[in-house]
Amino acid sequence: MSQLKAARYHESLTSALTQAQAHRSSRRAALRTSLVATGGAAIVLTGPSVFGFRSAMAQDFAGPVDVLNYALTLEHLEATFYREFNDEFSAMDIESAGFGSNVRGRLESIEAHEAEHVDVLVTVIDSLGGTPVTEAMYNFGVTDVDSYIATAQVLENLGTGAYTGAAQFLIDEDDLLTAALTIHGVEARHASYLNVLNGDSPFPEAFETALTPAEVLAAAGPLIVSEMPDTGTGAGTDAPGLGTYAALGALGLGAAAVVARTRESRTREEAVAVRA
């Protein structure tokens, strides 16, 4: 992969996150002022934001199955990612790259979680009479342990933002909402840990940034290079699905979230978790 492609990819993958982060200060300001300044229950009931949030766009999804397939699309991507690179990189590879001896086990744990998320989502979508999206083919552009860990960080933070943004579409489905949130919290835990591993703050802001499906699609799309031959088209709606992702992937953006990390930051987990 060329340097240019790598740079373009990195820019693409992180743009949704950084764009949202750019709203951080205004979001914080909104916390303390907008609710009061714009006043009253009416703004909460009908207005565009609480805590600086954008309002729900009900037309983003045709129904619960579409929301679940949206989640499943991301979980497939994550599950495949960890399966592939936990297989490719040995425990010794990871330690040789400067990470602590417990990191390998954590990555295996995350892999297992993502696989469980996939299994549950597939089961439920089937049960609801929908067609679960299937695993696609991906190009994560990972070339070494460093880029593996850096990409994992991006994916987990992206996933957390995606669930934060999508939960609202399940507001009329209490059980599904609760279930989705139980996944959401675990993605946030992964993100926190991977931030630490990459030398970043585990919790960079007081309120999680919600990402819209469009933002998530823009970030994850380049990783998806094609649908598998037997892949269906999801629930047959206009919700973001693999077809759209594949189209974005066809733009030719490569994949390599290589973020320079210092040896110091890589051993962060050992510094903060000496008893782990």
Next chain:
Amino acid sequence: MPALHTLFMNAISEERNLQVSRRTLLGTGSKLAIGGTAAMVAMSSPAFARLVAAQAFTDDLDVLNYALTLEHLEYAFYRDGLAGYSADVFDDGVYDNLIDIRDHEDAHVDALISTINDLGGTPVEEAEYDFGYQNAAGFLAVAAALENTGVSAYDGAAASIENVAILNAAGSIVAVEARHASYLNLINGDDPFPAAFETPLSRDEILAIAGPFIVG
């Protein structure tokens, strides 16, 4: 559809039971006071499937004040606790992250109060607390218990929220609580993500956990 939703819950419940059988959700924080012990018991209970059916909240204001009760407790814990410790009693970098957590809880309190006021409600006030820790290690253990409990509280209450904007706000808070919980588990030597799914807890279960901390 309800039966199918139940299937989702059951599938997750089964997954979690597998996890619970291998470990306690809050790890082995031996220095936990009674509240933490209660947390470990409550979080191991198979309460998940019947949780959503429980309508413990009268309206969104009730949910918001419930959340505020917990955020008051968390903020007071970090504010008062960190005032008694210098950075050098913790491992490198930990103190700064604890300060960040304190500030997050402060922001959560402020935002919840503003929202409750805007809705015409009366925000609950901060209470007096006794967290029972004796030293920095005990402080960190209680911190982990509080954060993990907070995640379960939000996850258990979210389905009772009727307003989309409030649900979004709760979702943006619970993710940060989960990030805190992950980090605090890590620095306590526990698994940052001990299960594939969080454990939602009912209002009664949460109050049983948090209640012992509230002394006045």
